[in-house]
Amino acid sequence: MNTPAPVRLLLCDDHAVVRAGLHALLSSADGIEVVGEAGSGEEALALAARVRPDVVLMDLQLGDGMDGVTAIGKLTADGGPRVLVLTMFDTDADITRAVEAGATGYLLKAERPEELFTAIHSAASGRTALSAPVADCLMARMRNPHPTLSEREQEILGQLARGLGNRDIARALFISEATVKTHLGRIYGKLGVETRAGAVSVAKERRLLS
């Protein structure tokens, strides 16, 4: 009985303790070999180019520097490794962005560790790996599509969260005040709120803002 080659895994998480924990946990798992640790998106890219892992296990929240989604895009661009997202949030926006960027799987840190092991092997062979709540979220989204904010609307929202008035938002984005009001009205509709404060609140909760 021949042992298959272990999955070569690269860890990427900005929290050193969590990273070390994952390293310790996964090193003891069969068929998995941790070949590197990165604490940022930049580091992950550099390391991946050098050690050529089969799978990158990546958190989406990477603190300062390169965004997690950006890192996924660059990693998977030219026949790179599979990327398995391991993160804390099962938010619509996060999942969508990660999958669009090229993630092979999406797991939650709340999942049982066994799920993580099998997901890593799935990802290594190119199969999609979603944890149950994430799959639920995707199905729910397809049945009851949450309206998506356009790019411009997100910019408006960003200025809104800075506490700016309509006039200042208009100046900041080089448009007229009337346009700002139009956008805001649509944003309220899409987020299901009626005031600017409510919009900011929902936006922060759904993680629609950096």
Add this chain to the structure above:
Amino acid sequence: MNTPAPVRLLLCDDHAVVRAGLHALLSSADGIEVVGEAGSGEEALALAARVRPDVVLMDLQLGDGMDGVTAIGKLTADGGPRVLVLTMFDTDADITRAVEAGATGYLLKAERPEELFTAIHSAASGRTALSAPVADCLMARMRNPHPTLSEREQEILGQLARGLGNRDIARALFISEATVKTHLGRIYGKLGVETRAGAVSVAKERRLLS
């Protein structure tokens, strides 16, 4: 040369993967024995009563159910174990609340794992253990005291984040609209903003709201 008794440690984190990682990491460390894992504040209390750990390593963000700060309070109430907070955020509000509730130490997950080991031993012998950024934060706070929101102001802020107007906030809290406006004015001053949207934004960032 006699080996000192190992520190009996209880883990509490709502993310199973992180928990398992910490378990794997700490089990391999000298002088530490992990005697239990809890995924919620309630579980931590029950387990602590049974296994009598020396130290509880606890995350502040525990998802639904009991709040992390509440759990610390109950754990340390009657000569219980030392509690060492291990969390992701070095926010003023989080640190203050945890320390007031009785935490012996406060570490960040971004810290190096070695810091974690020494902090656990420090906590076991009753010494305070703060990671550098947390200590910085406390010092900065003492030099340049951020004004604290009163309890009532936090309630107002909570309603504000729901997108309510002044009249509705007044009704929700059984006070007059004028009072709401007074509170809001003070909140703006303390948070350094000028609008409700700005207040909600800052509040969410400083984690002043659940």
Add this chain to the structure above:
DNA sequence: TGGCGCATCAACCGATCGGCTGACATCCGG
């Protein structure tokens, strides 16, 4: 070529907000 989504702008109006001044009660600690 004709929709469709998106972004842009205008004018209007009532409701709301934010700032201001001033006031009174309570509670707590020096």
Add this chain to the structure above:
DNA sequence: CCGGATGTCAGCCGATCGGTTGATGCGCCA
């Protein structure tokens, strides 16, 4: 016992917001 922090309330005013209707231009795709 007095000051300070806190919570409560009032009235006034200009500025801002939110809703509405209606319109134009652009790119995309069937």
